Amino acid sequence: MxxxxxxxxxxxxxxxxxxxxxxxxxxxxxxxxxxxxxxxxxxxxxxxxxxxxxxxxxxxGMPGVTARYGPVKLCAPKAGETVVVSAASGAVGGAVGQLAKVRGCRVVGIAGGTEKCRYVVDELGFDACVDYKQHKDAKSLDAALAEAAPNGIDCNFENVGGEILNAVLRRMNAFGRMALCGMISGYEGQPIPLANPALILTQRLRLEGFIVSEHxxxxxxxxxxxxxxxxxxxxxxxxxxxxxxxxxxxxxxxxxxxxxxxxxxxxxx
Ligand SMILES: NC(=O)c1ccc[n+]([C@@H]2O[C@H](COP(=O)([O-])OP(=O)(O)OC[C@H]3O[C@@H](n4cnc5c(N)ncnc54)[C@H](OP(=O)(O)O)[C@@H]3O)[C@@H](O)[C@H]2O)c1
CATH class of the missing domain: 3.90.180.10 (Medium-chain alcohol dehydrogenases, catalytic domain)
Known part of the structure; x- marks a missing residue:
């Protein structure tokens, strides 16, 4: 291997x-x-x-460089903008949030479980964290994300895909940027449909996937x-x-x- x-x-x-x-x-x-x-x-x-x-x-190392590629090269968030990252307690996600904080952004993590969310906020210094395991339906996840990102989302660093990406997409601000890094919710072959691709058009979003070893x-x-x-x-x-x-x-x-x-x-x- x-x-x-x-x-x-x-x-x-x-x-x-x-x-x-x-x-x-x-x-x-x-x-x-x-x-x-x-x-x-x-x-x-x-x-x-x-x-x-x-x-x-x-x-x-590689996860850190991956994390930096989103905020620095793809999203380029300005101070005061809101950045959301999924799998936020992980190797990539944890670094994404901290690098965005250094750049003056409001940073919201999405992670599974109270302990991971507490770590993301208390130890990594994110402004808020949504525990997606506590919000199993779309309405509840939308409400939690709205509370954590009251001004909408300007930059998304996506590690998970599926329902998490759908919820983030619904809260993207006009001219938002989405760095597609991973789709781990589909790595066992599950379908991960995009619920509302029309939002990419109506919100004039820019989505870009990347593979860090190509850069x-x-x-x-x-x-x-x-x-x-x-x-x-x-x-x-x-x-x-x-x-x-x-x-x-x-x-x-x-x-x-x-x-x-x-x-x-x-x-x-
Ligand atoms: N594009 C590139 O060049 C590149 C390079 C490196 C990594 N990546 C991608 O970056 C992502 C993060 O990688 P990592 O190494 O930092 O891993 P990680 O975040 O340390 O670990 C993976 C985390 O993903 C979450 N997860 C797993 N299955 C999930 C599901 N079905 N729904 C929601 N969350 C799920 C889990 O966190 P919770 O407990 O919070 O759910 C898990 O701890 C992965 O998607 C990976 O493929 C991409």
Whole structure:
């Protein structure tokens, strides 16, 4: 299985890497990996003086860069605008909200459960959080979102799709922007119909999907900001660590059920 990993160089024939270096790369679901240090995006040396190694798989790694792509490149929210992000307690969602707060926005999260919502507001500093599990029908979800985003929504960072996206779409302001990052509610093959696409027209919305690995040009500046914020305690995150490689499949399935809290990691060694 492919996958991002962090670890330590055991042996190297590459002049830029030496045994003992801490690295992040595409090592896969295995305890040891042979990696071509010349291949773009395959291996990067990291500094663990102020940022723990595991964070390079989360807030200061691919999920963090993904999170930053929405607010910075797609939505470009102005201070005072309202940003809504789903899967808000997760690796990507948690960083989206904090990066939008740094840019002066009102930030609303959508997450499953009281504990996750409390964390999003109390620890990550979001302005409000809607617990979608407490609002199972569209009317109730609409009312909760209206209370959390009284001025409507200017920027949406979508991680979930389905009923959550439908509710957000109903509250989008004219000329709003929607960054489509993930549709996790459909990852097990469920249909996730868009209830009212006419709103895209009537509200003159801009929707754009993106795949972060296709935008390698943004990684250096993103990692710089994320690293600085994490090292100074301004970018907070949580991790759920599965204890062994045997637990990896169950941990992966757990993501689709919301059993993880923050970045799901697997301890390989
Ligand atoms: N476009 C890209 O380049 C890119 C890159 C990385 C990740 N992504 C996407 O970004 C999203 C977040 O990824 P992540 O790694 O940060 O994961 P995560 O948010 O840490 O974990 C996934 C979360 O999604 C929520 N979820 C799962 N199934 C759901 C459902 N049926 N309905 C509502 N919520 C559900 C759960 O949170 P609750 O308990 O709150 O429901 C779960 O904890 C995913 O959709 C992923 O595919 C996209």
């Amino acid at each position: 492919i996958g991002g990993t962090v670890g330590e160089v055991v042996e190297s024939k590459h002049p830029k890497f030496a045994a003992g270096d801490k690295v992040v790369g595409m090592g896969g679901w295995q305890q040891y990996a042979v990696v071509d240090g010349n291949m773009l995006g395959m291996l990067r040396k990291v500094d663990t003086t102020h940022v723990p190694l595991s964070a390079y798989l989360g807030a200061v 390698m040009e943004v990684w250096p500046e993103a990692l710089k900001e994320l690293g600085t914020l994490a090292a100074t305690g301004k970018l907070k995150y949580r991790e759920t660590i599965a204890p062994t490689i045997e637990d990896a499949p169950e941990a992966f399935l757990g993501l689709l059920k919301g059993r993880n809290f923050g970045k799901q990691l697997v301890k390989l060694i």
